[in-house]
Amino acid sequence: GQNIDQPTEMTATEGAIVQINCTYQTSGFNGLFWYQQHAGEAPTFLSYNVLDGLEEKGRFSSFLSRSKGYSYLLLKELQMKDSASYLCAASNSGGYQKVTFGTGTKLQVIP
Amino acid sequence: DTAVSQTPKYLVTQMGNDKSIKCEQNLGHDTMYWYKQDSKKFLKIMFSYNNKELIINETVPNRFSPKSPDKAHLNLHINSLELGDSAVYFCASSLTGGPNYGYTFGSGTRLTVV
Numbered sequence: 001g002q003n004i005d006q007p008t009e010m011t012a013t014e015g016a017i018v019q020i021n022c023t024y025q026t027s028g029f030n031g032l033f034w035y036q037q038h039a040g041e042a043p044t045f046l047s048y049n050v051l052d053g054l055e056e057k058g059r060f061s062s063f064l065s066r067s068k069g070y071s072y073l074l075l076k077e078l079q080m081k082d083s084a085s086y087l088c089a090a091s092n093s094g095g096y097q098k099v100t101f102g103t104g105t106k107l108q109v110i111p
Numbered sequence: 112d113t114a115v116s117q118t119p120k121y122l123v124t125q126m127g128n129d130k131s132i133k134c135e136q137n138l139g140h141d142t143m144y145w146y147k148q149d150s151k152k153f154l155k156i157m158f159s160y161n162n163k164e165l166i167i168n169e170t171v172p173n174r175f176s177p178k179s180p181d182k183a184h185l186n187l188h189i190n191s192l193e194l195g196d197s198a199v200y201f202c203a204s205s206l207t208g209g210p211n212y213g214y215t216f217g218s219g220t221r222l223t224v225v
Binding site for chain 1: 146151152153154155156159167201213214215216217218219
């Protein structure tokens with residue numbers, strides 16, 4: 001089975017940097033997704049890490065440590081529009097991909 | 112527009128009714144999913160189809176029956192609706208062996224059972 005933990009809520013200031021952590025305990029782990037979901041909207045893909053290390057995409061970076069079962073999403077130069085839920089999700093390494101989502105971290109960006 | 116589209120967007124119905132939600136994708140993906148997102152925003156997988164074949168069937172009441180007439184469509188039929196079925200249902204699709212294995216989600220169907 002899969003167990004994914006992330007903080008329920010976070011608050012950060014516009015222009016600042018925020019790190020959202022995620023720990024996972026899974027069987028047959030393959031990779032780790034991060035999705036962004038604005039209120040009332042569908043989740044949208046942010047990143048997918050399979051290998052250890054940091055991957056940077058503009059203001060967003062995602063880090064994975066497979067040995068520690070740990071990932072984080074780093075958001076730089078926060079903007080008001082970054083207020084959303086951020087979902088950590090683990091995929092398995094079976095024949096068909098199965099993705100299990102965490103409960104999400106609701107990030108509020110304040111002026 | 113290329114997308115995952117699901118209908119209806121909102122559905123309000125009485126307990127005991129039977130309802131269907133439709134999903135279509137024109138992304139050329141071969142795998143489609145139904146997820147349920149409850150009031151606590153937890154996204155839980157229900158079903159997955161690959162090329163019309165059921166590959167994931169989580170512990171879901173058998174009142175829920177998915178149907179995939181072709182790999183671009185995955186519908187969800189719910190019999191004898193209950194109050195606890197109220198949630199947002201998301202359809203999603205992906206491409207096996209695709210560049211990032213990312214899912215593309217539909218905009219969701221907010222089901223309210225009264």
